[in-house]
Amino acid sequence: MTYQLNINGAAHKADVEGETPLLWVLRDTLGLTGTKYGCGAGACGACTVHIDGNVVRSCVMPVSAVGKGKVRTIEALSPDRKHALQQAWIAEQVPQCGYCQSGMLMAAAALLKSTPKPTDAQIDAAMTNLCRCGTYPRVRRAIKRAAG
Numbered sequence: 129m130t131y132q133l134n135i136n137g138a139a140h141k142a143d144v145e146g147e148t149p150l151l152w153v154l155r156d157t158l159g160l161t162g163t164k165y166g167c168g169a170g171a172c173g174a175c176t177v178h179i180d181g182n183v184v185r186s187c188v189m190p191v192s193a194v195g196k197g198k199v200r201t202i203e204a205l206s207p208d209r210k211h212a213l214q215q216a217w218i219a220e221q222v223p224q225c226g227y228c229q230s231g232m233l234m235a236a237a238a239l240l241k242s243t244p245k246p247t248d249a250q251i252d253a254a255m256t257n258l259c260r261c262g263t264y265p266r267v268r269r270a271i272k273r274a275a276g
């Protein structure tokens with residue numbers, strides 16, 4: 129079946145089965161490989177994208193459920209890579225291996241949109257993404273730096 133999708137502000141078509149996870153449409157059909165595959169079970173957050181501004185784990189989102197939702201991936205967080213979070217990530221040298229970081233950034237961006245000055249508790253509650261390198265303290269510092 130052909131699905132019409134709004135990805136990063138542009139219309140795209142995907143000829144896939146309805147149960148295909150959005151993650152694979154992004155990566156394999158559209159070549160948007162910034163969104164990562166970690167667990168495939170909705171647990172780690174490596175595949176985090178936004179749909180209509182809300183955090184979604186794209187590995188467990190069937191493409192048939194996206195509908196008219198506006199999907200935003202890490203590639204569109206900031207065209208010039210100068211989003212306050214990206215700058216803070218660099219300043220705090222957050223990544224170690226880096227694999228989970230695009231998902232972290234998308235989760236952090238949604239947090240700052242809804243909560244511009246989050247407390248530690250709000251950061252901890254919102255940032256449920258997993259990082260095997262244990263970058264959590266630097267993630268928290270970077271979010272606070274970006275929040276100003």
Ligand code: FES
Pocket residue numbers: 164165166167168169170171172173174175176185186187188
């Ligand atoms: Fe989607 Fe882990 S790959 S939550």
